[in-house]
Amino acid sequence: MTKHQAPHDTRARITTMLAVAGVLAALGLGLALRLGLRADRWWFNADEGFYIQVATTPSAVEASTVIRSNAHPPLHYWILRLAEPVAGDPANLRTILLLASLLGIVAAGWLGWLAAKPHASGWPRVAGAWFGAFMVALAPA
Amino acid sequence: MVWRVHGGLGPGLIVQAATLRPYSLCVLAEFICLASLLRYLDSGRARWLLAFSLSLTFAVLLLYSSFLVALALGLVFVGALFARTLTRNQIVGLMAAASPAAISMLVLFLTHIRPQILGSAMLHDATDQWLRQQFAQDLLQASQLIYGAADHAYSATLHGWRWYLRAWRWSWPCGRGADFSAS
Numbered sequence: 267m268t269k270h271q272a273p274h275d276t277r278a279r280i281t282t283m284l285a286v287a288g289v290l291a292a293l294g295l296g297l298a299l300r301l302g303l304r305a306d307r308w309w310f311n312a313d314e315g316f317y318i319q320v321a322t323t324p325s326a327v328e329a330s331t332v333i334r335s336n337a338h339p340p341l342h343y344w345i346l347r348l349a350e351p352v353a354g355d356p357a358n359l360r361t362i363l364l365l366a367s368l369l370g371i372v373a374a375g376w377l378g379w380l381a382a383k384p385h386a387s388g389w390p391r392v393a394g395a396w397f398g399a400f401m402v403a404l405a406p407a
Numbered sequence: 408m409v410w411r412v413h414g415g416l417g418p419g420l421i422v423q424a425a426t427l428r429p430y431s432l433c434v435l436a437e438f439i440c441l442a443s444l445l446r447y448l449d450s451g452r453a454r455w456l457l458a459f460s461l462s463l464t465f466a467v468l469l470l471y472s473s474f475l476v477a478l479a480l481g482l483v484f485v486g487a488l489f490a491r492t493l494t495r496n497q498i499v500g501l502m503a504a505a506s507p508a509a510i511s512m513l514v515l516f517l518t519h520i521r522p523q524i525l526g527s528a529m530l531h532d533a534t535d536q537w538l539r540q541q542f543a544q545d546l547l548q549a550s551q552l553i554y555g556a557a558d559h560a561y562s563a564t565l566h567g568w569r570w571y572l573r574a575w576r577w578s579w580p581c582g583r584g585a586d587f588s589a590s
Contacts, residue, residue: 336523338471341469359427363428363431366432376442380442406421
């Protein structure tokens with residue numbers, strides 16, 4: 267039993283390490299691109315101003331009224347309002363989305379690993395993890 | 408034409424991942440939702456069902472575009488019911504797990520979408536004026552557009568991108584076949 271199991275365990279360990287290495291490389295690339303392009307120099311969309319306006323409104327009742335009367339779903343407004351006292355400068359609120367974006371790279375690698383057809387060699391799963399992670403690292407999400 | 412394709416993956420657009428808009432948070436929630444679903448179907452453990460339920464509801468409350476993911480999952484679920492690839496426990500569990508998201512979608516439709524989007528002047532402005540050119544006006548024009556897109560997809564211009572499609576085919580969950588049943 268152990269005679270046959272040992273090579274299989276070694277192969278599984280190697281494929282797991284390769285998948286993790288690929289996802290970490292994608293994470294590094296994604297971080298470099300997201301920080302290297304200096305998004306913090308600009309505001310990109312009128313929506314950002316509206317989100318800041320709601321997040322920094324002192325009155326919770328007033329903010330609630332604005333959120334209810336707005337076309338967008340409410341959760342993101344409430345997340346920003348909760349984070350605003352910690353963030354200090356409204357521009358720092360973007361850090362939440364930057365972290366989510368980086369975690370998205372890892373999650374895409376995990377999803378690619380799970381979604382690929384299980385195979386004895388393990389290579390489809392490595393390919394799935396790499397593909398998912400690099401696709402999101404290079405995508406605007 | 409090549410630049411249109413490159414534009415979708417252009418590094419310059421990556422800055423959009425770090426703005427205040429909730430898209431990256433929504434994408435993260437959707438990835439966790441789908442991965443949790445796959446883990447649940449493989450292991451049958453309730454904690455993955457809970458993670459699926461929470462992340463799907465979270466995504467639905469963040470952005471309307473996640474409705475498309477929820478609806479696609481619903482279609483796959485109906486297909487799995489017809490194909491009988493799910494056990495009774497899985498069917499009950501998945502329906503219970505998806506219900507908070509379904510209720511949230513219904514509430515959002517009644518409180519936000521219907522009064523503030525469907526009934527708004529902005530929608531009429533968009534469909535009659537600044538988005539009018541984005542839609543096909545009739546079936547003939549739609550078929551011509553699809554034909555044109557297919558022609559472009561198989562042209563020499565996109566030859567170098569075929570590896571991209573092949574990679575999708577290789578790693579996508581369709582390859583899993585009918586092995587969704589709990590072991």
